[in-house]
Amino acid sequence: MLERFCAMLSLLAAATLGASVPTHLDPLDFFSGHSHGVGTIWIVFKGTQPLRVTSSGRPDGHGGIILDQTIRRGSEPPKNRSWNLRSTSPTTLTGTLSDASGPVTGTVSATTLTLDYPMKGYLRASQTLILQPGGRVLLNHMTVSIFGFTVATIDERITKD
Template sequence: MSWRTGIAAVMAPLALIGCASTPQEGFDPIARAEAPYFDPMVFFLGESVGRGELSKLLSGTVPVRVESAGRMLRPGVLELVQVVTEGDKAPRTRRWEIRKAGEGRWEGTLTDADGLVELYAKGNLLTIQYRMDGNYDVTQRLTLAPDGRSAYNELKVELLGATVAVLAEEIVKTS
């Protein structure tokens, strides 16, 4: 393979970056505010359901449903078990473990993550960052609704600084 063919193979997917955008139909982002404060240890305790759309760069948009159950494993450590259904794929289970790491900060593990998961809260905005296998960088921005019972989640997956997938999801507490 010539160097020109190699460069073309690398650049072709990058040229399609504009194709991965936030699905907008049926989702109204929540305005950012100082109150209520987004504490993941409180919001994710109990059961919740997320419904949204995942838009992937080369494979289009599919519906996503996430059923979550959070419980305290021990004092200060939240376990969140999620069953994720993406389009027509078989459901898969993933597990989070989250613990306080300072004022407005948490850290933990996630079965999808390659290394530490970091969480930061400022007002009603919670930012979650981690890396997945294959050097994919994931950033989630969750905005808590004023009632504290729902949140809007916008997740972005990047590879080499280019957006390759976006999820827009509404999460609602059911217990």
């Protein structure tokens, strides 16, 4: 429900501002090449910190993509991680993430990508990425929870270079 509301707001804003409205999000295409993200991360008992992510995506040779990322959170040392994603249908994808404890599943609906995956320590991550007018920016909202309680959130603007 929230993802539909956010997508509708994005389309309404684009129509109001006269911007071009993307008609379809292709996550594998969007993340091919270089992109960068800027945002914030909030972690329970730690507060909010700045977040910067640089990404480089390339075909995996089997119809999917390998996405290598460097994550900089606050003053902590950079952390590297890698995604391997592939489409399983026009509206679904699956894959792996180096710091997940199980498979990544995803659903694509018009301009929205929703990802879900387990993390270590009984944590669960859910991400909603919404393509913005012009097709070069995704807004990413991520929630990390344990037993249904939110323990971290990320709000990030990802721009395709």
